[in-house]
Amino acid sequence: MTIFLGCGFAAKYREGGGNFSVPLQWMLGLRRLKLDAVWLELLPATDDPRADQARINNFQRQLRAHGLAGRYCLLYQKPAATTHELDAIRCVGMSKRRLLDRLAGPNALLNLSYSIHPPFLLQFERRIFCDLDPSEIFYWMSKMELGQSSHDEFWTIGLNAKGSDCQLPKSSLRWKTFYPLADTKLLQSQPRPGLRKFTTIGQWYWSGAVEVAGEFPDLSKRVMFEPYLGLPARVPETQFELAMNIGSDDPERSRLQRLGWHVVDPHRVACTPRVYRRYMAGALAEFTAIKGVDVAWRTGWLSDRAAAFLALGRPVITEDTGATRYLPRDSGFRFIGNIDGAETAVKEVLGDWPRLSKQARACAVEVFDSAKNLRKILGM
Numbered sequence: 290m291t292i293f294l295g296c297g298f299a300a301k302y303r304e305g306g307g308n309f310s311v312p313l314q315w316m317l318g319l320r321r322l323k324l325d326a327v328w329l330e331l332l333p334a335t336d337d338p339r340a341d342q343a344r345i346n347n348f349q350r351q352l353r354a355h356g357l358a359g360r361y362c363l364l365y366q367k368p369a370a371t372t373h374e375l376d377a378i379r380c381v382g383m384s385k386r387r388l389l390d391r392l393a394g395p396n397a398l399l400n401l402s403y404s405i406h407p408p409f410l411l412q413f414e415r416r417i418f419c420d421l422d423p424s425e426i427f428y429w430m431s432k433m434e435l436g437q438s439s440h441d442e443f444w445t446i447g448l449n450a451k452g453s454d455c456q457l458p459k460s461s462l463r464w465k466t467f468y469p470l471a472d473t474k475l476l477q478s479q480p481r482p483g484l485r486k487f488t489t490i491g492q493w494y495w496s497g498a499v500e501v502a503g504e505f506p507d508l509s510k511r512v513m514f515e516p517y518l519g520l521p522a523r524v525p526e527t528q529f530e531l532a533m534n535i536g537s538d539d540p541e542r543s544r545l546q547r548l549g550w551h552v553v554d555p556h557r558v559a560c561t562p563r564v565y566r567r568y569m570a571g572a573l574a575e576f577t578a579i580k581g582v583d584v585a586w587r588t589g590w591l592s593d594r595a596a597a598f599l600a601l602g603r604p605v606i607t608e609d610t611g612a613t614r615y616l617p618r619d620s621g622f623r624f625i626g627n628i629d630g631a632e633t634a635v636k637e638v639l640g641d642w643p644r645l646s647k648q649a650r651a652c653a654v655e656v657f658d659s660a661k662n663l664r665k666i667l668g669m
Contacts, residue, residue, distance in 0.1 A: 290395040292324050292667070293413065297331040297404030300348040300363060304556035306565035307490050309351055311421070311593050312401060313562055316357055317472040318659025322669070327383065327391065328352070328361040331404055333369030341365070345381055351562060355475075362388050373409040397667065402426070403436040416440040417666065419467075423447030423457060423588045424580065428499045431458040444666055449589025449611035456586040466589070467666055468615075469596040470659040476600035478650040479570040481642060485527040487606070487635060489577035490559050490568070490594060493533035493541065499582050506581065511541065513578035516628055520576075521549025523632045527639060529576065532558050532568065569594075570601050574638045574645075576631070579608040587611035595622075600653035602646040606634045616656065621649025 296312040299305075312328065319326035330348060334341055345363060352361050362383035366373065380388055397415035398405065402422065410416060418440040420426045426445070429435055443462045449455045450464050495509040506512075510533060521529045530551040535542045542552050559565040569575070575598040583590045589611045598605050599621050609624035616622060623634035638645055663669075 290325065290397065291391045292319055292326045293391075293396060293398045294319070294326060294328045295331070295398050295400040295405035296328065296402075297333075298402065300330045300332045300344050303344055303347045304560050306559045306561040306563070307555075307594060310562045310565055310597065311470075313351075313355060314470040314472045314475075314593065314597075314659045315399065315401070315663070316360070317355065317475055318470060318663045320357075320360075321472070321474060321660045322663060326360060327388075328357065329364060329398075329405065330361060331364045331366060331373065334365065334367035335369075349382065354561075354563065359383075371406060373406045375409045375412070378409075399666065400436070400440065406436075407439050410436075410439050415442075417442045417444060419666070420445040420447070420464075421593075423450060423590055424499050424582045424586060427457040427460060430460060430462075437462060447588040447590050448615040449587050452587060452589065452611060452614075454587045454611065455589070457588055465666075466615075467662045468657050469591055469593040470662050471593070471596035471600040471653050471657040472659040473600050473654050473657075476566065476597055476653070478600075478602035478646070481646070482571050482573060484571065484573075485639065486530055486572045487527060487574050487576040487638075488530040488532060488568075488572045489575050490532040490555050490565070491577070493531070493535050501582060501585075508580045508582060510578065513581060517576075517578060517631055518545070518548050518550070519628055520631055520635070523628070524635050524639075525549070527573075527635065530572075566597070566601070569598055569603065572598075572603060573642060574598070574604040574606060574635075576606045576635065579610055583610040584608050589615060596653060596657040599649040599657065602650045604638050604642075604645040604649045606631060606638065617652055619648040620652040620656075621645055622652075 294315050299309045299312050302308050316328050363381040365379040365381055392412050398413040399417050399419050401419050418436050423445050444465050444467050448466050491510050493510050532553050532555040535552055545552055558568045591612050595605045604621045606623045613624055625631045625634055
């Protein structure tokens with residue numbers, strides 16, 4: 290059987306090493322399971338063919354760097370469209386003939402975030418929807434067609450999707466849950482870094498895409514971090530750093546620096562999966578705030594980035610979305626709800642890092658390991 294991994298967000302974002310790392314964990318897990326796996330990456334064309342070719346070249350280069358040459362088919366769609374017809378798509382890497390040969394035999398598609406659409410989607414024998422952002426996916430599924438009619442199974446990263454306190458929009462679909470994937474063979478525990486640094490990586494600005502009480506709130510990190518901006522003043526013996534897309538002339542950068550935060554360019558420190566891993570390993574732990582809607586709705590969401598930090602032996606300080614009950618007691622996570630709790634958690638990491646680092650790594654192997662989660666999803 291061929292397992293296809295459907296993705297539509299890795300190739301188009303050349304500078305996003307963390308973004309690329311998400312499907313990479315899935316492919317490496319499939320390889321560890323010794324499955325015949327093919328990465329299907331959809332790349333809609335833009336009006337700049339040279340930039341598109343640079344994206345294609347970068348995609349191929351990153352796969353070669355991780356031993357996945359010959360294990361992919363990039364679907365270059367020109368012109369871009371919301372429907373996907375294989376006849377109108379150019380295949381890069383695996384030829385269209387070879388792809389059709391694989392589709393003629395037993396196969397399954399792991400469709401990440403509804404990346405592959407009909408009518409091409411309907412050519413797969415077993416179609417598995419894998420949701421990576423429950424608040425947005427569940428909300429928009431209540432408003433429009435997002436693959437509900439064209440998949441056989443539905444899996445979500447929202448661990449609390451079936452919890453009595455979960456406030457995700459109601460769904461008639463039979464959702465099953467899985468944990469964010471971290472390939473614990475690629476992501477090995479690393480020695481304690483020299484710097485006493487806490488960091489995270491992401492987008493400082495992000496437009497709202499979920500309706501709450503008739504409004505679309507700002508879901509950006511800029512808003513979510515606001516309650517915690519006084520943290521550097523409370524724990525001056527450590528460094529708090531944000532790898533966020535904040536321009537050098539943006540007043541936000543100056544404001545954060547005045548409050549004691551270091552700001553670095555994520556396109557420099559996390560531009561490829563390898564550089565992204567190195568950057569995370571250079572920190573003692575991750576400190577981050579979560580989209581308010583995930584906290585309020587108790588979705589049980591955890592980030593793939595947090596799973597990667599844990600696998601590297603780095604504890605994670607973050608807000609609780611309802612995921613706590615689905616984790617071991619000693620997980621390497623410290624869940625917080627205000628700046629007082631954040632200060633306590635940071636000081637605990639500083640004072641007891643070796644023990645928390647071991648807990649983080651053990652939790653990653655037990656809970657987030659890519660091969661374990663893929664066995665669950667595929668029913669192996």
